[in-house]
Amino acid sequence: MGKIREVFQKMSLKRSLVLLAVFCLSLVSALSVITILTCSSIQKKILDTRPIIITDYVIRDADSNDTENNNGVTAVPQKYAHGELSKENQLYYWCITILMVSLPIAYIIIASFMVAKLYYKWKLKIPLENLKNGMYHISQQDLDFQIQYTSDDELGQLCDTFEHMKNEIYKSNSKMWNMLQERKALTASVSHDLRTPITVLNGYLDYLEKSIERETLTNETLQTTIKNMTEAVDRLKRYVECVKDIQKMEDIEIKKDNYNLKELIADITREFSILAARENKKLVIRD
Template sequence: MDKIIGYLRYQSIRKSFFIIVFIMAIIVIMLSVGTVGICTRIHDNILLSKAFVINPVEINPSNDGTFKVSGSIVEENESDTYTDREMMICRITEVMIIICPLLFSFLGIWCAGSIFYHIKLKKPLLLLNQGISHISLNDLEFSFDYQESDELGCLCSAFEKMREQLLENNVQMWNMIEERRQINASVAHDLRTPITIIKGYSEYLERNLVKGVMAQDNILDIVIYMKQAANRLEDYANSVHDVQMLEDINLEYADVELIDLYNEIKSSLEIIEQELGKQIKVINNLPNISVYLSSTAVFRILENIVRNACRYCENLVLVEISLIDQNLIITTTDDGKGFTEQDLKKALNPFYKDKGQRDHYGIGLTICKVLSQKHGGDIFLSNVQNSGAKVTVKIKVK
């Protein structure tokens, strides 16, 4: 029995339904035929036992040498000799001959439906109902344990994928909220200094200009300081705007020859090398094929991670470009001090800056993170033993 149930569990709903109905139909037919046969035999035995009587027969010789038979051995019994018990049994059997097939049919339908429900429907429907209840309570920390490959198994698998996607979306949403909170906190902190400078100098001018005790040179110096603080505010506001715009950017994809991409990358890095006065070495491991990607995103990512490496290196930045499993891998390694433990945890956060750097706004690696994730990849930070920092960017290509 367990083997039959196990077999039915792995069949499609349609096939399982027909198998169960077919088996129950055979059982109903067998029970109906057996019951009708037994009732008919009982009914006929009672009727036939009283329907005829056996009379004696007379055999007389005739003149021509033959024998003449007179009378009948069997003849109808015209007398009413049935007992009440026999009549009741006859009526019951007549009713059973009509009722039993109908009763067995209804019982067969009920049994087939009940068996089909318990084998094929009960568990997946219960799991789906529980899943809907969890989702309605914003609880996505559950999973479906239903491994059958029938239609409801496919439905449960699709429901599980939907749950995983909802959970992933919720995690991303909370990460975005946390990033926004960090951005707001960073903006509030970094804007405080230029605002304080502008406010302090404006109050100083307000007090001393009225008294007429300030020289023209001092006034000019203060105006220059205030302008520098205002420029810093403007640059910072532009940086915040750039980070927010990245979340809504749409990448433009196109077929790109990797050999052409490498030549353009090499030319761009030569310009950065001359601009920053650092040595940039490129290792090309790209095959000579065409891939589908956003070259704009690739160049922007590459420029940010290379400039970031040049900012912290002693003299050399090594850039390696490869194509592995439909992923464009860009790795930069510098000969600097490497990432600190805090850098490894927070360097990808917007506006993160270590204590020794004040000449940038800490959005370069954030830009790389957003663009690589929009391109189906990600960015990873690590340190190289006996060397400096290592940044690996993975970009999905087709």
């Protein structure tokens, strides 16, 4: 039975349905023929129980071999008729007639039910349950499942397509999650890098404000401070333009350029001096 079911599952939906219907129809036909022949035989036996009424006969001389006829004559029936069945036999006869008609119809109904039941159980139940469970998992945003249904029929192909779709959704979600994580890291990096020039600008503004209060602000100091603030603003603009269209960390293009080390150290020292002054700390540079 298991091998038959396995072979049946590998067939296409149309072929398996036709095969199952032909098998059940053949079984119904055989049972119907057996039932009709059996009922007909029983009916004949019941009819044979009827009495025979002779209405006309002819007297003939008995044969010489007929030793049982003492009178030497024989009555040969010419016309006869069957009498009525007894009430009990009439009841039996009509019951057999009803069975002869109703049993084939019952066979067809039972066969139709069996075709539907077996077809659903062997061809539809497992793949439909797998697809239903798969859709439930997807609705719950759970992609950690697998549809295990191996068949060459249309539903097997549908299950394979569903599994492929689930895997593609899983890959897409994983890629989106990685992008979100990278965007989060990029945002944190941008926030950190933007904080430094903004803090430097605030430090220069505080320095100018305090210089004005102390009346120690000279024209040279003002020009130097404005120049440094302009450089910080330009650096801030360049950084914003650089990261404006960046989607992930890998998109950041690293460019190499020559730079004067003394000037770089002087710029860093100047900016960190402003930051240290805001925190009432002293910056010490050692060679």
